[in-house]
Amino acid sequence: MTAARGAPVTRRAVRWLDQRSASAPYLRKALRYLFPDHWSFLLGEVALYAFLVLVATGIYLTFFFVDSTKEIVFHEPYAPLYGQKMSEAYASVVHLSLFVRAGLLIRQTHHWAANVFIASIVLHLFRIFFTGAYRKPRELTYWLGVTMLMLSLLEAYMGYSLVDDLMSGMGLVIGYSVGLALPFVGENLMNWLFDGMYPGSEQLWPRMYIAHVLIFPILIGLLLGAHLLLVAMRHHTQFRQKRAQTEHTIVGVPAWPGQAPRSFALMIGTAGFLFLLGGLVQINPIWLWGPYHTYSSTNGAQPDWYLGWLIGGLRLMPGFDVTIAGYTLVPGPFWGGAAFPLVVFGFLYFWPWLERRFSGDHAFHNLLDRPRDAPVRTGIGAGMVSWVFLVFLAGSADRVDVTFGPDYVSQIWVYRVVVWVLPVLFGLVAWWICKELQAGERVLQERHEAEAEARLARMRASQAEP
């Protein structure tokens, strides 16, 4: 029996908990869980903390939101909307934004958190992809992550749509049209989801609301739990920074006390930046957009950034319905709005399998690659990223025309070509850079070895002399 450790208070608390939960072995393991240290491992945590901010601010918003499209007349003291007909949903968000103390702060923070949430997931995904962290034994973790990204896109889209302002209504009808364009199932699926043809029945808003505040957050939360559990069970991957770090030995900072203050700092700091943005930078000023009607629209309507690649796809696609003998098989919006994301997500899902298939690498991997260590993967990844990014850029060609002047129609024609050419080029350049970096390292290593040999030879010579 060793001497009792810790202060009496601590000891009593730990004993109380252990006696009631038998959790001491697990707690001990958890406190000493090892986190390999690298800044890019924290990107996923940023996403996690943005999600927490989303949940917290979202709960506050539910206390004010009304999930009804019943038409009412706005009678609150905001002149540009006074007396206008609008849905209860839109009126409740205007009320929350302009007449509830701190309501606007919370709403804007929620929206910024959504933008940052998905952005940090994407960065996290880049890190995972380009370092090969998804390889065996972590494919399952990776697939859960990609699924969460997809769910988050839908979740954010519904949140944007719920407000029922002019912009969100236009976004909703575009989504509806993409769904309608799905071959074979489109019209039934959309009729089923919307309870009738667009703009749907009075059931639509309660449905979308419950999906946005309950079903999807719970799904994301569950997948998030499974994701983190899998990470912890298999332990983190690590870069080879020290000689001791191998496929079999993990070197890292224990959760307590090394990692905990950093993670807390990151959590509190993420929340801090989001609240600063929420207070200082206006986002989605719905009181300026006005209410939505199917027969009204505004120029410059764009989705939030995370759907920008889809509006780019929709705009780039020339008018092209696949028809066979006068029978429409595939309407146009399918290509940019559904086929394009299906290809991108299909690539993400199948990549670990594809890579294993073509590289024949079935080994366990706990050590990460640097991007240069796998030139083919880095090349293909760079090609895919630039493909999606170019389509994304094409989505903002109209604002580019308005702000800087190059003609929109010519821009679109340039993009229609460039989108297929440049990614191949970027992929090849990335591959070549990786190869060059590797070659450079080999040269350095050979020089070091040669120097070491020379030193050894000199030492031997000097030893032999006397």
Add this chain to the structure above:
Amino acid sequence: MSRVRNAIVSGLVLLLGRGRRRPKENETRIVPALPSNPGAELAALGLLGLSSLCAVGFILVYAFGRSLPDVTQLLGLSIGLALLFLAAALVVVAHKLVPTEEIAEDYPPQEHPGEQQVIAGVLDESGTRFTRARLFKLGLLGAGGTLGLAILAPAVSFGPLFRVGDFLRTPWRRGKRLVDGSGRPYKGSDIEENDFYLAFPEGVTGEGKEQMAASLVVIRLKPEQLDLPPHLTGYDAHGILAYSRICTHAGCAISLYRAPLFQPDEPRPALVCPCHYSTFDPAAGGTVTFGPAGRNLPLLPVYEDSSGFLRARGNFNGPVGPSWWGVRLWKAQP
């Protein structure tokens, strides 16, 4: 409030606890002992204090700042800074005040063959009393599948299925007058060149106006400008054309009319959707001249009655709104 209290308590604990703890030299420690760092400790305490100050500021602004002009900015600034100061204090703690030793340990084994065997054994051996195992599995699968279907079946009532007819129904009938947003009927003489008009069917109000097939964009072109295809001749009333207002690409409202003032120098007349810039040529029966739309803009045939009012002559020449598979088989119907 509790955050402030916690911050103060933890600050005090740090401050007071410093003198009391005196680690015994000979005791073997789990966490390595490192020398104290009073400067960093003081900095962290200062940051905690600033954080509390900002949090109090948030409460004060919230309570009394109602009439301030930039209350949202002040609220965001105070709560954001409170959080950031706390984060900064934690950064100091992480880098300067806790031991950050790196430890090495083994990764979990790639697999646990012993346990795997036990699990497989349990699963297999549990079923030895069944003599027709495969049939039983089929039975279970059948029961589970049908029960699953039964549980999912009520979801069918979410919305109507196999009712393509809904997509084709429009509120337009032969003889319906075209009215503006406030219900005033349009006369043919109201419709001027280079102007564009929002029109609804007479008698349709409130939510009915939100139907996709209800709203129109009405324009007038010079008869000599018209270049309607043969099957659309007679759809116009002396150059007045009534197109569906809903884009056939993604359902946005066509609220752009490119109406050149002086044709020789300027682009041709066009109806444009602001979502993806599908551009339709109204003179040629709504054909697509640019952009992603795949079908012509549906045209409603109109005529001027004896007292000059604009009326629908029939129904649209094609389905209104975004396309679905098989859309071309159908015609709009009242």
Add this chain to the structure above:
Amino acid sequence: MRAVLTIAALAGAGLLAAGTAWGASGTPKDPLAAYGYHLYGEYCLACHGGNAAGRANQPSNSTGAGPGRAQGQQGGIAPSLQGVGALAADFYLRTGYMPLRRIGLQPRRKLVFFNDHQIRALTAYIASFGGPAIPRPRPELGSLSKGLALFTEHCAGCHQVVAQGGLVTGAVPPALVQATPLEVAEAVRIGPYVMPKFSRRTISDRQLDSIVRYVQFAKRPYRPGGWGLGFLGPVPEGLVTWFVALPLLIGLCLLLGKRLRS
């Protein structure tokens, strides 16, 4: 400076053309309009033709080639100004839309070329051919709420709902940040370039007052939520996400985590 030179060149070519087309109806009697008549001959005639009758599809060699003129500018073609009235002349000159730098361009707001007296003179000359007078919008009589609703119905499709400008294929509807109440009222009735020309049946004078009032509001929209980001919505918001928020957060990650030693 280049603009002025081009315009001077145009004017020079115009004087050459004057020999054939000039003087059909003589100098107006009103002294202001007479001054306008001379200005017209100097600056506008080359394109808009004698008697403001407009020129369409002129053979390209009829005006001769002046210094620095591109082939496309040879046949100055422009609409007739007879009957457009003081309304249009005032709008095009006060916004700097006219004189146009090059034929076929979308007229855009730029430095006003004429001084106030010259504008009044030209306006008086154009008004002498008849046409509507300069309107008198009274935004104080309009309603902001009706203005937003009307603006959404008639204008937002091109000019964006907060009047920040937008795009139509082939032209760029401008932002209305600099538009004075009078200019807005004039533009609605004229329909410059490819803008529709709204009749009184579509937008009554009273409704126009509301629209003008709303456009004045949209120059400095209500922004209780902080930095407005140009009131454009998602595009600048996405830029802030990626170029402000994420660099800050990545900075925090770099502060907390190690970097690879090369």
